[in-house]
Amino acid sequence: MHLDRRTPESMRLALECFEEAVELDPDYAVAWVGIADTLGLMHAYGYAEIDVLERAAQAIRTALETDDYCAEAHAANGRMLGQLKREREAKQSLRRAVELMPGYAEAHNWLTVGYQISGDIEAAYDSSRRAAALNPLSAEALGNLASTLLYRGEPEAALEQARKVLELEPGYDTAAFFTALAQYQAGRYDETLKTLDGLELPWVGAGLDTTRALALAAAGNADRARAFLPRIREAGYAFDEGLALAGLGEPEAAFEAFGRARFDTPQFEFAIVYWPIVCVRYLFQPAWAAVRGDPRYAELLQRIETGRGLV
Numbered sequence: 001m002h003l004d005r006r007t008p009e010s011m012r013l014a015l016e017c018f019e020e021a022v023e024l025d026p027d028y029a030v031a032w033v034g035i036a037d038t039l040g041l042m043h044a045y046g047y048a049e050i051d052v053l054e055r056a057a058q059a060i061r062t063a064l065e066t067d068d069y070c071a072e073a074h075a076a077n078g079r080m081l082g083q084l085k086r087e088r089e090a091k092q093s094l095r096r097a098v099e100l101m102p103g104y105a106e107a108h109n110w111l112t113v114g115y116q117i118s119g120d121i122e123a124a125y126d127s128s129r130r131a132a133a134l135n136p137l138s139a140e141a142l143g144n145l146a147s148t149l150l151y152r153g154e155p156e157a158a159l160e161q162a163r164k165v166l167e168l169e170p171g172y173d174t175a176a177f178f179t180a181l182a183q184y185q186a187g188r189y190d191e192t193l194k195t196l197d198g199l200e201l202p203w204v205g206a207g208l209d210t211t212r213a214l215a216l217a218a219a220g221n222a223d224r225a226r227a228f229l230p231r232i233r234e235a236g237y238a239f240d241e242g243l244a245l246a247g248l249g250e251p252e253a254a255f256e257a258f259g260r261a262r263f264d265t266p267q268f269e270f271a272i273v274y275w276p277i278v279c280v281r282y283l284f285q286p287a288w289a290a291v292r293g294d295p296r297y298a299e300l301l302q303r304i305e306t307g308r309g310l311v
Contacts, residue, residue: 008045011045011047015035017034029062029063029072030070032060032066033063036076036080057080069100075110078091078097082114087114095111108127109141112131116278128141129145131144139165139175150283151282155185162182179195180192184214205240205271206231206235206241210244212225212228213225214243214287217244217287225244238259239263241257242256242257243287246288263276273307
């Protein structure tokens with residue numbers, strides 16, 4: 001079994017360290033940023049409830065009041081605004097961070113994700129390359145470059161980049177997942193299933209089982225693929241249920257499930273606000289081929305974009 005390095009224990013320890021720093025120096029803007037980023041990531045990864053975001057927002061305000069030229073504070077504000085689904089404002093803050101500190105890799109990292117979500121994949125590619133060049137030892141930066149290559153339709157390049165991430169950090173399940181997605185995109189379905197074996201990745205919701213089902217369906221193993229449907233339904237992610245059904249060639253059942261999917265919840269959850277939109281924009285093209293010509297597909301895309309604050 002693999003475990004992602006971003007554990008609740010490590011995040012809580014980081015939070016304690018930043019809190020000690022501001023006790024020693026209340027005017028240390030970057031320490032306030034550390035508090036905000038840690039709280040925001042704890043919520044994004046499902047380790048804290050949504051109410052921590054107000055505390056994170058207050059920490060960002062304190063950082064900006066202390067030093068309005070602090071690039072890290074503007075970047076944290078951009079990440080927070082993105083988390084609150086205020087995408088346009090998020091990009092403004094992140095661009096301000098890059099303007100103040102062109103070499104700040106984290107700002108480029110978060111811009112990458114924003115551009116991926118909004119569909120500007122070439123801008124995402126540019127930001128992800130900059131982040132990786134600025135911090136070549138960052139698994140996050142290299143992983144964002146791998147995902148961007150995947151979304152550009154370059155599975156072999158994505159596989160090579162993901163391999164570098166896993167050499168740098170062997171337990172990084174997100175990179176292993178993008179490896180599986182690239183293998184799927186390349187039509188190597190048996191390899192996809194092997195790569196997924198033993199992975200645990202809470203941020204993607206039912207995405208691991210969905211990918212397993214789609215790989216099996218694409219390989220012609222419909223019965224084995226259907227065996228994952230009860231688990232996907234039980235997990236409560238109707239979007240994933242619909243996607244798996246589309247891959248099985250059942251468009252009416254797929255749209256019935258898509259109709260039950262929620263994308264407008266106040267709770268920020270990657271499995272609701274990131275996973276569906278990258279699936280629709282970039283992933284699992286054989287599955288989407290069964291439903292893309294239906295007018296309900298455009299309605300689904302609009303609902304997903306509206307839920308993410310893009311329209």
